[in-house]
Amino acid sequence: MAEPLKHLIGPQTARDTTHAVARAWRPFNRDRFLAEVLAEIEALELMQRGQCIADALSRHLPQDFTQATRILQDCLPKPEHPGLSGWALLSFNQYIAAHGRGHLEVSLNLLKSLTPHFTGEFGIRPFISDEQDKALAIISGWIDDPNHHVRRLASEGTRPRLPWAMRLPALVKDPALVLPILEALIDDAEDYVRRSVANSLNDIAKDHPNLVADFVERHRKGASKDRLWLLKHASRTLVKKGHTKALANFGYEPLKDITSRLDLKTTHLVFPGELLFDLHLANLGRADVTALVDYAIHHRKKDGSLSPKVFKGTSLIVRAGETVCIARRHSFRPITTRVYHTGQHRIEIMVNGIAVASAAFDLQLPSTANH
Structure with missing residues (x-):
């Protein structure tokens, strides 16, 4: 230590x-x-x-x-x-x-x-x-x-x-x-x-x-x-x-010809646990595009409101006519800088700074945990 x-x-x-x-x-x-x-x-x-x-x-x-x-x-x-x-x-x-x-x-x-x-x-x-x-x-x-x-x-x-x-x-x-x-x-x-x-x-x-x-x-x-x-x-x-x-400034322009789909593997988590999700991006245009994919977890606060925190994802090129799948997992575990609360949370996906998809999920804390 x-x-x-x-x-x-x-x-x-x-x-x-x-x-x-x-x-x-x-x-x-x-x-x-x-x-x-x-x-x-x-x-x-x-x-x-x-x-x-x-x-x-x-x-x-x-x-x-x-x-x-x-x-x-x-x-x-x-x-x-x-x-x-x-x-x-x-x-x-x-x-x-x-x-x-x-x-x-x-x-x-x-x-x-x-x-x-x-x-x-x-x-x-x-x-x-x-x-x-x-x-x-x-x-x-x-x-x-x-x-x-x-x-x-x-x-x-x-x-x-x-x-x-x-x-x-x-x-x-x-x-x-x-x-x-x-x-x-x-x-x-x-x-x-x-x-x-x-x-x-x-x-x-x-x-x-x-x-x-x-x-x-x-x-x-x-x-x-x-x-x-x-x-x-x-x-x-x-x-x-x-x-x-x-x-x-770094080549991440707003994307017009990209469609997206967010799939959560589960909508109910027990703490500690992992949120598994897939993001599907389809390039319907005629030119390759550079995509910076980040995500935000909107954490539930004690008063029931949601507070977002952005996490870095990945940068990739999506070819014209191509569909890509990005698989990710987000860990919910005890950390000194955050207090978790039972209830509905939300995940939001951003591509080149623009929110393109979101979904709600529930986080359940054990009744014996001190949160």
């Missing part, structure tokens, strides 16, 4: 931080610092553990922020000593975010130095929120940095909806200032950077679907294999939702 995420930071992290700071700054009260952190850290979750160490740093580092940043800088890995790296630097992100307001350049420079050893994506967001134009002007200068971690920080740290981090409402509302950064990094040599660009575009697509579909259309022409993968990954939410232009 995997270790809980919170164990990425723990008592040893506190000891490592104590050692690094004491080496960088002799007046540091290492015994008191460590005692304060160890008294709290075991009872906390991951992000709280980082914050616990950051709060202790706030109490024990110099109140002068510029002096404190020089100490933190000396804690980073150097040729003469290993320094701190990995999750031990989450607390540095949190400390800088809390105390660096009003010290934009100093703070961003330290986060830039930190990011090759962990990431600075959590720490830079308050500065973007406070001084968006100035912060983005500095961050935009990182797109040509020789270190790929720094280039990734330019795209990852500016994601409007970065998971685990504060949201950037102004960029959610208007991501125009982020697009030049993403365009500059779209053909980056590192997959690590390109994946970040794709994720940022996917974030933006949740609020501005047409903007991202247009972006993909502009950059798809003559795209390399790597860029094409990036654009597809950036479009994943739009494709899943059946956005017409996003689908058309």
Whole structure:
């Protein structure tokens, strides 16, 4: 069984931080610092553990922020000593975010130095929120940095909806200032950077679907294999939702000459179980067509309403005059992210983003199950 995420930071992290700071700054009260952190850290979750160490740093580092940043800088890995790296630097992100307001350049420079050893994506967001134009002007200068971690920080740290981090409402509302950064990094040599660009575009697509579909259309022409993968990954939410232009960007046009038939093997399931179904597609036209087939399960909620979740199906070419049968099975089993309820559910088939067939089925949960 995997270790809980919170164990990425723990008592040893506190000891490592104590050692690094004491080496960088002799007046540091290492015994008191460590005692304060160890008294709290075991009872906390991951992000709280980082914050616990950051709060202790706030109490024990110099109140002068510029002096404190020089100490933190000396804690980073150097040729003469290993320094701190990995999750031990989450607390540095949190400390800088809390105390660096009003010290934009100093703070961003330290986060830039930190990011090759962990990431600075959590720490830079308050500065973007406070001084968006100035912060983005500095961050935009990182797109040509020789270190790929720094280039990734330019795209990852500016994601409007970065998971685990504060949201950037102004960029959610208007991501125009982020697009030049993403365009500059779209053909980056590192997959690590390109994946970040794709994720940022996917974030933006949740609020501005047409903007991202247009972006993909502009950059798809003559795209390399790597860029094409990036654009597809950036479009994943739009494709899943059946956005017409996003689908058309990858050759999935609305189909006029396709007929469909959905056959359920059973209309009554007992949980846990599998829904088996066949989809028959007939191409009545004179030209071959490319079909992207997805399906949605409309799960029954506690109040009796239905909530759809789309699942990826398959992509295929249906030849002129041909009928194909696609056989699939969908598993209903205990998962931590969903609570199932007894009653009628529905399956819906989408071809190139258009619903073409649907059918109802009943799901019965054992009376002894705790749902």
